Amino acid sequence: MSVLFGNKLRGFTFSAVMVSMLSASVFGYSEKASAAPELKTKSETAILVDGDTGKILYENKADQVLPPASMSKMMTEYLVNEAIKKGKIQWDQKTAISDYAHKISQNRDLSNVPLRSDYKYSVKELYEAMAIYSANGASIALAELVGDGKESKFVGMMNDKAKKMGIKDARFVNSTGLNNNDLQGYDSVGSKTDENKMSAKSVGILAFKLISDYPEVLDTASIPSKWFRPGTDDKIMMKNWNWMLPSLVYGYKGVDGLKTGTTDNAGYSFAATAKRDGTRLISVLMKSNSYAGRFGETKQLLDYGFSNYTKETLLPKGYQLKKQKSLPVIQGKEKEVGIATQEPVSMLVKNGEKQNYKPVLVIDKKHLDKDGKLKAPLKKGETIGHIQLKYTGKDADHGYLLNDGSGKGQASVVTTKAVEKANWFVLAMRGTGHFFGGVWDSAVDTVKGWF
Template sequence: MKKISKISLIFTLVVALVTSQFTIASSARAESDRLGIKAEAAILLDAKTGKILYEKNADTVLGVASMSKMMTEYIVLEAIKKGKISWDQKVKINEYVHKLSAAPDLSNVGLTQGEDYTVKELYEAMAIFSGNAATVALAELVAGSEKNFVDLMNKKASELGLKDYKFVNASGLNNKNLMGNHPAGQPDEENVMTARDTATLAFRLINDFPEVLEFSKVPKLKFRDGREYPNFNWMLPGLIFQYEGVDGLKTGSTDFAGYCFTATAERNGQRFISVVMKSPSKNDRFTDTIKILDFAFSNFGKEELLPANYSPKKEGILPVTKGKEKEVKLVTKEAIELVIENGQKEKYKPVVVIDKSKLNSKGELTAPIKKGEKIGYITMKSTDEDYGYLTKEGEKLASVDLVAAEEVEKANWFVLSMRAIGGFFGDVWGSVSSTVKGWF
């Protein structure tokens, strides 16, 4: 009976342990979906630093549909910046682009074969009304063919730090909708990314080319054909889900991708970026986004975590060799301000990183040292678990330089000689003292 009792006890403990692990996992899942988001994947971030504030299945690879056009926008804006093309450059519409613009059930403005349209007109059609044929026309202009452009898209994705993606066309349509002209992949493939990668693309787009918002914020496109085409971003002013501060960025929907939306909004100088992927319905992608942005604006704000001229307790003084002074004080060049959850300021602690290339083998700086010379940097880390940053570059934006508070001139040869002599006799005296102590 005793053996059976022990076995029963062990079994009970194992069951309890396993059950507790499932409970913890369930709690983690519940926490990750604490906003009640219907979308399969979602993410929220501070638009300045890329600090992630919320995520749900952010690394699940899903269809992105027309949100892919953000990559096309990036490459076109980059080409304009480099002078490869210009806003007023004329683009003649070929037969394929004309037919695609007239295809039923696709988002398009009509483009007449043989007629010239400016790059700006085509860009507006793409950015405001998600014009698919206009997107293809721009892709062909930049790269010679949409196939070449898709190569550029995948290359640029790697350069921007995206991890899990595949672009097979410029527009985000399913290849089967491209009238037999799919540029890459299988005949029924679509572009895919994760919510994290989509947010990274949006983050780079609005930070590298902020002018993109001048297009994405337009509620209705007035085209040369005299018609008005409404923006599919229904959270813009005057539209059905209008939301204070929203001025971008891109919607998308296909049968494969479901309903997607990358949004950005700014209030009182604070901008957020959100992504929802595979929402169940057209309206859900906006109600999901409203929940996320409400959460952002209600629960997060910019806080000064460290003042300018702050000197760390441990690493605030560094020894200096060959200088008139034997040490130098280090201070922050400017204040550290971060967007954090309200009431969480005390949970952030400074982390000091010293540039080791400036230190000798003894951990000393070598004079001369200029006032304001960068010696390292300070960043802030939460003592709680957090989601981190989209990119290493973003994390650097959340740090400040640690600089020398004053100048340390190099000591002259006489001072250095006296120090060397003093050091020599100090070593001798130390040796003699140790020997004498040994006698006793």
């Protein structure tokens, strides 16, 4: 008996199946998350983040670079969805299968749906085969379609997109996550034994960007099984390798994605996401020691997040700092303007830690003159900076997946009214007033000296 494990086919005996089933009981895959005061993972690397803000809740050697295996396909998914959005391709568009994609798809030692070289498949069919069943031939066919006929060109797009996402340690050499050795010398990049490389943190960024920019990917990732080419001689039941989907053997309430990965070099890896009561978490494990183990450890990570963190509104809309409710304005009809937050700030906070977040005002320098005053004119509701929440507690603060300051644990600060620029006469009179005010003060001081 054999069962596919992500990219590669591994021998799997009946006794091993029983061990996996027993593991489900041992790990306690119930819907209720239990408290986890201390979290330790056995995988080589791990990370847990808030899926809404990218705030890191836990990490263990998350910057260590390893092969991500089929988790690489999340980047292929991203670029396919981007091409759809830009109108470069359509879901119902038909595409031919190259000799390369055809030959790889026939290898049942890999995760695949066999493709015909004399048939055109829709983008949707190939995408579902890739996202649900991790089909490698289908992934290559999509890469060639988006990459103008060349997977190598598509790989260049993958590396470029990674940089734009803020991922600095990733190196893609193919669209599937396979070792180049499995691609039989076709259109891969790098050496014959190269494999994609990235860290758990980078996989977390990729997953975060994917579901943030294209949340509809979860509609496909959450499908537990589906027929490929139903009603034809080519029909194949595609069973999702994410066995933590609620209806599968290691079912966990709220899991709706995202991607497993397995190769000889990568071991067993898994990028998961789950949503409960409005809170979304993303976890990544790399190089776990067993197929069942990665699901057990993922449960531990998700339990830890859901049990120990609560979404809190730390700043309401319209919040004003007690000592900085307004800022001085230069060359305006008014000499100051009120400021307030444009939106509330909600974020996952460790239980009992809410009071340890303090607001700090950060003004965009482009709005300031050399003396630190706002420059008129200013529109009502004009963004002039942001209030950031600074953690002051004793626990380690792991920060965010991306430290670009774009909407994570902060709120935009806007003006509460418009301030027009004063005309030359007002500015002149204001200057004259300052002059005569100084003269008057000097005269008063002199008179005081007479008495």
